[in-house]
Amino acid sequence: MTNELKNPQYYVNREVSWLKFNDRVLEEARDLQNPLLERAKFLAITQSNLDEWYMVRVASLRQQVKLGHTKLDAAGMTPLEQLTQISALAGKQVKNQYQTLARSILPAMERAGYTLVKPEALAPDQIAFAQRFFEKELLPVLTPMAIDGTRPFPFLANDTLNIAVRLKQQNDNNDDKKFAVLQVPNTSGRVIKLPQAGQSILVEDIIQHFIASLFPGFIVKETAVFHVLRDMELDVADDEDTPNILQEVQTKLQERERGQVIRVMFSSRASKHLRKQILNPLSIDESRVYDVNGPIDLSFIKSWLKLIDEPELEYKPFQAYENxxxxxxxxxxxxxxxxxxxxxxxxxxxxxxxxxxxxxxxxxxxxxxxxxxxxxxxxxxxxxxxxxxxxxxxxxxxxxxxxxxxxxxxxxxxxxxxxxxxxxxxxxxxxxxxxxxxxxxxxxxxxxxxxxxxxxxxxxxxxxxxxxxxxxxxxxxxxxxxxxxxxxxxxxxxxxEYFHQLHMSPDGIREYIYRKIDDEIKNAQAGNPAEIFMKFNSLSDERMIRHLYRASQAGVKIRLIIRGINMLKVGIPGISENIEVHSIVGRFLEHSRIYGFHNNGNPQIYLSSADLMTRNLDRRVELLFPIKQATLRDEALNIFNTMWEDNVKTRVAQTDGTYAKRDRRGVATVNAQQAFIQQAEVQVERVRHEQKQKTIPKFEPLNNPFTQ
Missing domain, CATH: 3.30.870.10 (Endonuclease Chain A)
Known part of the structure; x- marks a missing residue:
């Protein structure tokens, strides 16, 4: 049975699953029920998510390929096969990001009165403003770096925005293939507010518009913006041969900044000559280069939103409950x-x-x-x-x-x-x-x-x-x-070797969850109700998935709320037809971990710092702890069940590994996060009313250094 449950057809590749999660975040950027500025934030989040994934996960796979590793993952793919598939899927995701920006976010922002102005559309007074800004704020810190036989290709730091330049010497009509690079400084912010209300411009557009002043005696034939990401995995030698772990980390932080280039995003308008001059020295293949039509690196949205004060275009604030x-x-x-x-x-x-x-x-x-x-x-x-x-x-x-x-x-x-x-x-x-x-x-x-x-x-x-x-x-x-x-x-x-109530990883949490799953299997086999309900961020531990498959085969009902990575497939006949997986992506990032078991009608509920990932269960110090008091267990169970009933921000896993929104026809609308906000607001009002009745002065410790 164990070997049968190792069938690659029963598993979703980890990285493919992660990309599907980021697709769900991207859906929120397109959801018109979300306030406009929040939709823009979701789009920016997909960029930062994708960047971190490249710097860590894709970088790790490339290292495996470089070292000749051919071990198959749970889904039956070699590291090279994984890289090939996820590079294509990531390319589609980047395309969808920029379609969302061009077709949804930018037009809606313009209708709301906020525009990113291109240099060619600047009015005369705006050009004057941009020129003053360039000369005062940018010109002093810009450093053009020529690329030729005497000056080698410069080092480009991780997560930097750069401008590639193709030049021609004024007195030489035959040579238009001189090249230079300059890094876009982050000293002034990515988006610059223009004097006209609601209008802004990207800092790289200002630089490109006035870039000729950096190259006197030359004609600028072409410019293109590009963004560089490097391998940022921190490989610390954390063993007995490392006498000072603090010093080792500090050393590795410096080394990490010079990691291998793992991805380049390039302006689609760049010529082949210019692309070649940049990409060849970076030793990066085309599968990791993405040509985009729009502002390079969507994190510019965060800078833009800082310039906009429109509370009605954001989520309505609420006051959290203070017991x-x-x-x-x-x-x-x-x-x-x-x-x-x-x-x-x-x-x-x-x-x-x-x-x-x-x-x-x-x-x-x-x-x-x-x-x-x-x-x-x-x-x-x-x-x-x-x-x-x-x-x-x-x-x-x-x-x-x-x-x-x-x-x-x-x-x-x-x-x-x-x-x-x-x-x-x-x-x-x-x-x-x-x-x-x-x-x-x-x-x-x-x-x-x-x-x-x-x-x-x-x-x-x-x-x-x-x-x-x-x-x-x-x-x-x-x-x-x-x-x-x-x-x-x-x-x-x-x-x-013994704890009264807590369970600790490495090993302890894995073994205890195994035991609780086995208890539910025994209950199901005895003809008693049996259920497992859990919420966490990621499920990628193969042994834990097999344990859940065995519970499903025994008839245990399993409800899982998994925000991100999920390598388990639902609905496989004879394997996982008793497992249902939901994913909630909404206003707040779902980060809590709940582990619950029916326990013959006396539910046991635990909270934990750990996800069901091999690193959390075997290579980290994590804690699993019980909710002991009955009233609080009921409260935690209600929290889980409210999230399970969500039909607004929930996507349900399908047998093929995709996710689909729940059918809301004929059922009451349940937005779990909004429901919890409303509960908090009711509690706040109740306490406020009670305090008015008592008129008791609020306690303030004498000589409190935190209130001075």
Missing amino acids: PGLDAEHIFENLHVHDYLLHHPYDTFKSVVDFIRQASLDTQVLAIKMTLYRVSGNSPIIKALGYAAEQGKQVTVLVEIKARFDEENNVHWARELEKRGVHVIYGLRGLKTHAKAALVVRREDDTIRRYVHLGTGNYNDVTANFYTDMGILTSDSEIGADVAAIFNILTGYSDL
């Missing part, structure tokens, strides 16, 4: 009574920040321990931890300096925390620490009590506003003991 029980004055007292379930961004992330802040202020708190994977650039949690250490508390923080594309930021914060007296740990050798945990140790009368926050998402107060995540705040003694033991493992030498 009164988590008020700083009473938070530790209330956590004695019951746990709190948080569902962000509908529940404010401020409650988590206040938990750490109050711990830093409270004179009875002895120690704070946290894991940090990604934090914001001006993190209030970092400030609170530093303040706590300065007040003499024992503060220990594990900063994961190998968090992809946040390495530099995390190295910075690690150094800053150390300066303020925090004990900083840089993670475990060979493993990324992706778990999200905070532990507060407090002296109360003659005892020591532990308070814990566990979450599915990062301690990032910025992304918490548009990522959906869940977490618990608790003083449960068993969970507290488990978290304390986990920090001992992370910071010292400990080989604990």
